[in-house]
Amino acid sequence: MKQDHPKLSTRRQSTLLSLTRSTLYYQPRGESAENLKFMSIIDKQFLQTPWYGSRQMSRHMQREGHRCGRHRVRRLMRLMRLVPIYQEPNTSKKNPAHKTYPYLLKELAITRPNQVWCTDITYIRMERGFLYLVAVMDWYSRKVLSWRLSNTMDVGFCIEALKEALATYGPPEIFNSDQGSQFTSTEFTDVLKAAKVKISMDGRGRWIDNRMIERLWRSLKYECVYLNAFETSSEARRGIGAWISYYNEKRPHSSHGLLTPAEAYARQEPRLKLAA
The missing domain is CATH 3.30.420.10 (Ribonuclease H-like superfamily/Ribonuclease H)
Structure with missing residues (x-):
């Protein structure tokens, strides 16, 4: 990325790189090294056990020898957009002011590209x-x-x-x-x-x-x-x-x-x- 590129604007360069412009100025998020370590562990475990909520995940962390209580696990899982499969399917926070739309795929046979x-x-x-x-x-x-x-x-x-x-x-x-x-x-x-x-x-x-x-x-x-x-x-x-x-x-x-x-x-x- 070159800020003073003679032909490509910063916006065009970010588009070509599949990055948002804010990401160009990326700085590490404000989490401690310990929390980042816990997030990595949680992420890997969640791929194996996507039904784990914060209670089960915190028990798993403690059994593995990590001092990470349920409240911290719950906050980190929310930050990572991890929602166990027995809860509602959305993996990001809803906005009650936004309109939602009906589910159209029930019993729909998906048989072709771009359908x-x-x-x-x-x-x-x-x-x-x-x-x-x-x-x-x-x-x-x-x-x-x-x-x-x-x-x-x-x-x-x-x-x-x-x-x-x-x-x-x-x-x-x-x-x-x-x-x-x-x-x-x-x-x-x-x-x-x-x-x-x-x-x-x-x-x-x-x-x-x-x-x-x-x-x-x-x-x-x-x-x-x-x-x-x-x-x-x-x-x-x-x-x-x-x-x-x-x-x-x-x-x-x-x-x-x-x-x-x-x-x-x-x-x-x-x-x-x-x-x-």
């Missing part, structure tokens, strides 16, 4: 802090269509990712998300309405409908994030970008036999899953 897109936000640990990652995924093919990193939970980075996906691939028929405040905000939903996209939101008890993108987060963290100690947002962007390219272009997805997500997305007609 349904989905989105979610996850926590990305850093060497001395953390970032948030949002991704837009095509439900049928599992292809990641766009993504953004941010050091805040403001809606802006979600809108940037959405607009990029729409500009690159055209609108889907349905866009599904949880009821987090970023996705229920009028700024976000107005973009979908302008593109004439039907809005669908997970309701109570529908946590399973986010399973596709939750599996993406699990793979990303175990195969990329946990194997690297990203020190800067630029390092995180390069590492995550390289992994997403590998996931889209090189790695066959189990739901499509030998096809990668990019190959499945490129097909106009669904195909039978190849025998294992």
Whole structure:
């Protein structure tokens, strides 16, 4: 990133790097080294046991020899947007002033690309802090269509990712998300309405409908994030970008036999899953 680039503005450079402008000035979040260590432990354990609430997670921490009480665990899990699957499915705080939309995917057969897109936000640990990652995924093919990193939970980075996906691939028929405040905000939903996209939101008890993108987060963290100690947002962007390219272009997805997500997305007609 060059502040005085003769041809590219800071805004254009941040767009090309899949970063929000605020992330360019990233400073480690105000958590102690001990809390950052606990957050890393919690994140890994939650991928293994996504039904753990703060009580069970604090018991796990104490059994492992960590002095971390339930109140601290609960605060850190909220900060990381971790909600156990037996609770409501949204993994970010609702805003009661925002309109929510009905769930449109019940008993819907998803058989083609661009029929349904989905989105979610996850926590990305850093060497001395953390970032948030949002991704837009095509439900049928599992292809990641766009993504953004941010050091805040403001809606802006979600809108940037959405607009990029729409500009690159055209609108889907349905866009599904949880009821987090970023996705229920009028700024976000107005973009979908302008593109004439039907809005669908997970309701109570529908946590399973986010399973596709939750599996993406699990793979990303175990195969990329946990194997690297990203020190800067630029390092995180390069590492995550390289992994997403590998996931889209090189790695066959189990739901499509030998096809990668990019190959499945490129097909106009669904195909039978190849025998294992």
